[in-house]
Amino acid sequence: MTSPSTPTLDPHRATSDSTLVRAARQLPTTHTPVWFMRQAGRSLPEYREVRRDVPMLTACRTPELVTEITLQPVRRHGVDAAIFFSDIVVPLMAVGVDLDIVAGTGPVIAEPIRTRADLDRLPELTPEHVPDIAESVRLLVGELGHTPLIGFAGAPFTLASYLVEGGPSKNHERTKALMHGDPQLWSDLCARLAQISGAFLRVQAEAGASAVQLFDSWAGHLSRADYLRHVEPHSRTVLEGVGDLGVPRIHFGVGTGELLPAMADAGADVIGIDYRVSLADGAQRAGGRYAVQGNLDPALLFAPWEPLAARVREIVDEGREAPGHIFNLGHGVLPDTDPTVLTRVVELVHEHSAR
Numbered sequence: 001m002t003s004p005s006t007p008t009l010d011p012h013r014a015t016s017d018s019t020l021v022r023a024a025r026q027l028p029t030t031h032t033p034v035w036f037m038r039q040a041g042r043s044l045p046e047y048r049e050v051r052r053d054v055p056m057l058t059a060c061r062t063p064e065l066v067t068e069i070t071l072q073p074v075r076r077h078g079v080d081a082a083i084f085f086s087d088i089v090v091p092l093m094a095v096g097v098d099l100d101i102v103a104g105t106g107p108v109i110a111e112p113i114r115t116r117a118d119l120d121r122l123p124e125l126t127p128e129h130v131p132d133i134a135e136s137v138r139l140l141v142g143e144l145g146h147t148p149l150i151g152f153a154g155a156p157f158t159l160a161s162y163l164v165e166g167g168p169s170k171n172h173e174r175t176k177a178l179m180h181g182d183p184q185l186w187s188d189l190c191a192r193l194a195q196i197s198g199a200f201l202r203v204q205a206e207a208g209a210s211a212v213q214l215f216d217s218w219a220g221h222l223s224r225a226d227y228l229r230h231v232e233p234h235s236r237t238v239l240e241g242v243g244d245l246g247v248p249r250i251h252f253g254v255g256t257g258e259l260l261p262a263m264a265d266a267g268a269d270v271i272g273i274d275y276r277v278s279l280a281d282g283a284q285r286a287g288g289r290y291a292v293q294g295n296l297d298p299a300l301l302f303a304p305w306e307p308l309a310a311r312v313r314e315i316v317d318e319g320r321e322a323p324g325h326i327f328n329l330g331h332g333v334l335p336d337t338d339p340t341v342l343t344r345v346v347e348l349v350h351e352h353s354a355r
């Protein structure tokens with residue numbers, strides 16, 4: 001029995017008709033949905049205000065702050081989706097990895113994982129590790145109404161790179177050395193990370209996130225052969241592991257032109273395309289079977305309005321040729337971006353794509 005005050009059994013019902021979910025499912029939409037990676041963050045003065053005295057990871061674990069920060073870009077820009085405010089290292093922190101996020105640098109790991117004994121100290125993730133995440137999602141879904149919330153996690157390779165290198169890396173040399181020098185340890189590490197990412201996505205989707213995105217930001221540093229042999233099986237475990245939840249799965253990486261077919265086939269519904277490959281080429285490389293997300297160069301947001309607007313219209317037009325299109329940037333919003341430009345881009349995407 002349900003009464004009006006009991007939560008609906010299907011937390012995704014309110015957003016099942018949203019443009020984001022429909023585009024991901026390759027259904028017709030009234031306009032092209034748009035959101036931006038890193039839409040919450042330093043480009044917004046209201047974000048800098050909330051974060052003034054609060055460290056990044058404290059903010060990520062405080063449901064009231066996660067809710068406020070996630071809602072800020074939705075209120076300001078009128079985007080068609082919210083992305084959960086968190087970080088790819090939050091589930092690692094939750095299982096006990098000693099790490100910090102250093103402003104201007106990124107995640108830094110106190111004791112990198114390089115040996116079997118190191119891996120043995122990395123536990124699996126259970127919902128009990130992240131009650132605050134479920135709580136934040138529930139608060140957000142209540143506030144967002146018909147606007148979908150996108151949950152996310154880091155993919156095994158990108159997480160492994162931070163853990164093995166101990167921090168951000170340009171060349172991923174220790175990571176690749178481990179991959180090739182001890183393939184069994186590499187595979188066991190990625191299997192553990194796949195469990196952690198998959199469980200983190202599950203917590204978010206079960207609490208009400210309407211879509212999930214797997215970020216394999218650094219996968220573009222791999223050859224296709226290495227990606228297929230050493231990485232794809234683990235990303236597939238994550239994506240297929242949440243297939244039963246019925247929420248669209250977006251798979252994104254940077255510099256992945258050569259990997260798009262493999263990344264799409266790893267179990268995604270939507271393939272993220274960065275700005276190096278045209279949407280049309282990207283959709284075709286993914287076999288023409290997948291919805292696409294992208295792909296405005298975030299640096300173009302610094303260009304004068306006319307050339308920027310022309311590029312936005314072009315991307316909207318190219319997206320019409322794909323089975324489904326979600327407008328986004330090719331990578332995250334840069335911290336110095338003028339937020340009023342982002343709002344104008346949202347308005348233009350809506351206006352130019354209205355049908």
Ligand SMILES: Cc1c2[nH]c(c1CCC(=O)O)Cc1[nH]c(c(CCC(=O)O)c1C)Cc1[nH]c(c(CCC(=O)O)c1C)Cc1[nH]c(c(C)c1CCC(=O)O)C2
Nearest residue numbers: 037038039040041083086087088103104105106215217332
């Ligand atoms: C590689 C990666 C990380 N984190 C993430 C990725 C994958 C996406 C990508 O490729 O950009 C994912 C992420 N991190 C953050 C989000 C929030 C949601 C959103 O997109 O709005 C998301 C989706 C918040 C954040 N995560 C971080 C910030 C900046 C911290 C701050 O505001 O002080 C934010 C808003 C910190 C972070 N965390 C990480 C980096 C590289 C940085 C930037 C370091 C810096 O430039 O200061 C690791």
